[in-house]
Amino acid sequence: MSLVLRSVRVEDLDECHRIEASRYPEDEAASYGSIETRIHTFPEGFLVAEKRGRVVGFINSGATSKVDLADEAIKGMIGHDPLGENLVIMSVVVDESVAGSGVAGALMRSYVAQAKDGGRRAIFLLCKTHLISFYEKFGFEWICQSASSHGGAEWHEMVVYIV
Numbered sequence: 001m002s003l004v005l006r007s008v009r010v011e012d013l014d015e016c017h018r019i020e021a022s023r024y025p026e027d028e029a030a031s032y033g034s035i036e037t038r039i040h041t042f043p044e045g046f047l048v049a050e051k052r053g054r055v056v057g058f059i060n061s062g063a064t065s066k067v068d069l070a071d072e073a074i075k076g077m078i079g080h081d082p083l084g085e086n087l088v089i090m091s092v093v094v095d096e097s098v099a100g101s102g103v104a105g106a107l108m109r110s111y112v113a114q115a116k117d118g119g120r121r122a123i124f125l126l127c128k129t130h131l132i133s134f135y136e137k138f139g140f141e142w143i144c145q146s147a148s149s150h151g152g153a154e155w156h157e158m159v160v161y162i163v
């Protein structure tokens, strides 16, 4: 059965939250309320992957012209401007049942292509050290080590310019 990539719908909230909570450490996972806010505020920046009618992964994000990855307010969509020239990715996550089968890769390629079609300038994100090579596969470049030591981890800022 093929993978369907589409914008999020309000009814995806429970499943998205279940996947987020099951795959991110507790102190990193977005809350139910945060995911709900992201769905309502910027569904165009919230891409889901569906298999046999079930959500199996997603990417969500905000838009802004003033990128400050050290400022976590964007995670709650504070500072989000739908017309902002840059996108900031918050979550990239797939359900355990499909891990390693190319779902995140398909989501990432589609997300970057959509950002390009939408005329955005760049996509930014924060990631842990072990995922730098994952994002490099989709054109992202390392910018710097982040000032954030959230959860005791080492974080890195990455960007892909798409214009």
Ligand SMILES: CC(C)(COP(=O)(O)OP(=O)(O)OC[C@H]1O[C@@H](n2cnc3c(N)ncnc32)[C@H](O)[C@@H]1OP(=O)(O)O)[C@@H](O)C(=O)NCCC(=O)NCCS
Residues within 6 Å of the ligand: 023, 024, 091, 092, 093, 094, 095, 098, 099, 100, 101, 102, 103, 104, 105, 106, 126, 127, 128, 130, 131, 133, 134, 137
């Ligand atoms: C990271 C994550 C999204 C990858 O999802 P996935 O669907 O298993 O990834 P894919 O199967 O699409 O892999 C795509 C490519 O990335 C590579 N890749 C996958 N996970 C990787 C990892 N942890 N580190 C480096 N490369 C990785 C794959 O080998 C594959 O490479 P290829 O195209 O050259 O074969 C998934 O492990 C996940 O949900 N993790 C928990 C949440 C998380 O940490 N998200 C990242 C937040 S910054």
